[in-house]
Amino acid sequence: MSDGRSDGATRFSAPPDGYRIVALDELSAVYHRASGITHVVASPAPEILDALSGPAMSADALLMVLTIRYDLADADPAALAARLDELLMAGLVVAQ
Amino acid sequence: MKHQFAMRVGPVGFRIGSAWRAPVEQLAALYAGYPGADVPDFTVRLGPPSPWRRWLRPAVALAGDFTLPDTAPLPLAHALLAAEMGMNLQVALGHRRHLLLHAAAVERGGRAIVMTGESGAGKSTLATLLGARGWRFMGDEFVLLDPATGMIHAFPRLVSLKNRAIDAVAAALPDARFGPLLTGTPKGDIRHLVPDARAVAAMDDPAMPALLLFPRFGADAAVRPVAAGEAFVRLTQASTNYVALGERGFDTLTRFARDVPKVAVDYPDGEAAIAQVEALWAAL
Amino acid sequence: MGGAVTLAALLAAPAKADALPQEKWAGVIAAARAEQLLGALACRLSGIAVPERVGAILHDARDMAAESRRAALWEAEMARRVLAPLAVPVVLLKGTAFVAGGLAAGQGRMIGDLDVLVPRAALDDVERALLATGWEWAKPDAYDDVYYRRWMHELPPLLHRDRDRLIDVHHTILPPTARITPDADALLAGARPLGNGLSIPAPEDMVVHAAIHLLADGDLAGGLRNLWDIDRLLFEFGEEDGAFWSRLRARAALHQAVGVVARAVRLSHALFATAVPDDWRGLRAGDAWFRRRLLARDEWGRETRAATRAAFYIRSHWMRMPPPLLARHLAIKAWKRVAPARS
Structure with a gap:
């Protein structure tokens, strides 16, 4: 896939009206409205979706928000990029 | 179709058409206590897979509003099983209210x-x-x-009891009503409990x-x-x-x-x- | 008369539903399900008084069609993402085009496969891009593969391994062996962009394609649904634009499909009372035969008129292949059927 997502200029968002999310103990179920597909996700996917619910932001900015807001001490840019990629593939996060 | 029977199970109405009289008579007896269905939700058809199989080694092909490809026909003696499978299939693939x-x-x-x-x-x-x-x-x-x-x-x-469960349930429910024992079906021995x-x-x-x-x-x-x-x-x-x-x-x-x-x-x-x-x- | 006759009458004149006796509904619903037209019927009858149980069944059918629409549009979006980097035109066809274009023909329609048209020269790139992103050959069979590549107007069907949906990639809308040769370049050139990188055929081309699909590309199984597509397209395009009918005639000529389009229009008018200009009306010799075939469905949802259906089956192969090729194709198919028993 090549949406240029490693490119620092790409900005990401996850409009909250695009999906529904329900916490189920340690997991969360996410229903993506455009595809009708249900994704069962673990942390930090729900946190990423929540952080991207407002204005679009770059991957670096997202990492910073996650570190501050959710106290993700061991936030790893590579792992974050992988999660972001999965959410992009699913259509839950859009790149612009 | 020549013979037919309609009934409602819970919120779902069925209409079952049959090329033979016997399956409809069996269904009518076993579902005697159930209400009818004025406009059925689903149609199930019990007919021969090819015209001659109505008489010659009669067999029942599973058909209806919703079907699965490559479903093997059952001998006419197992028509009750075919009807039950057909009804389940309609609900599984077609029901949307629940x-x-x-x-x-x-x-x-x-x-x-x-x-x-x-x-x-x-x-x-x-x-x-x-x-x-x-x-x-x-x-x-x-x-x-x-x-x-x-x-x-x-x-x-109808509860579809298989193999060992048939005797276990018959022992626990001595007064219950059962359908005929169907031996040698693809799922083994089957007996329906009302x-x-x-x-x-x-x-x-x-x-x-x-x-x-x-x-x-x-x-x-x-x-x-x-x-x-x-x-x-x-x-x-x-x-x-x-x-x-x-x-x-x-x-x-x-x-x-x-x-x-x-x-x-x-x-x-x-x-x-x-x-x-x-x-x-x-x-x- | 059978369920399909009542079904067609209700699609043509939904107000008649009011007077339909309750015991007739089961037959209409069974025939409509078998013809994949229950969603369309449900949309057509919305707002018309029907028995309560019928109303619940129709409500479910509309709901089912809405989910089908959602899945079809998402599948188109998935293909769009994969094909966008190739920068080749991608034209949606059939049901997906109807819903993506917001057309009346998409209302209540069930959509299975994703059909797209791409330039023949782009076929290899498109195939490679799809195979690299989760699509796999649906039938891993060498003969069928060669057969498709040599004689067909599309790639062998590809199935997406996660979403379990088929894509048919066409480079034209009829096999090159068929008696008529539609102009694929004109179809691509005339397509209307949707604004997201995908496009849909021009209105006239959509009607021509639907007519070819109905009458020149198959044995008319499921034909009533295809004819209903044509009714809805003619209804919508004919109503909004006075010049539509003359453009349709010219476009049909360009695609060598004058006879096919004219017959589809006549049948649509005859079965669904489609508003059609006078000079497109009046049944011709042979139309009655098609009409019988299209309505061969009884009130239990069973196909009737086996002889008529068999005749159309042979006709479908006859039209798509010159006789020597047809003989060879049928011989290979027959051999393949017995082969597993011998090995």
């Missing part, structure tokens, strides 16, 4: 236990045995979850789900709680129309998986299972 769970359910005091698991987990037998001990039998194939209310609706079709009069009379009364069980037959007695996420994933696999219902299905199933207590129950035999279920119920 979220369908491949599960059994029993009710007491307006609250229900839902039991789900793969074939062989013993949910039919368990529901039937509980039905003999004061619980209301709601169904052993489909549990219908109402998206608007979160309540479950009964679908008390749900008791109470199950049929109350089939339009929904119940609030109070306990979700994942029973497993053949292991030492054990009980463990199941997390909501795991239950949700297993229930999506146990539902034939979860995807088809879209967001309504998601809302209904997440609410069910989150709000209802969930327990995995391993049991060595029917008596032990009943004791385990009663203990869990008492502890709610």
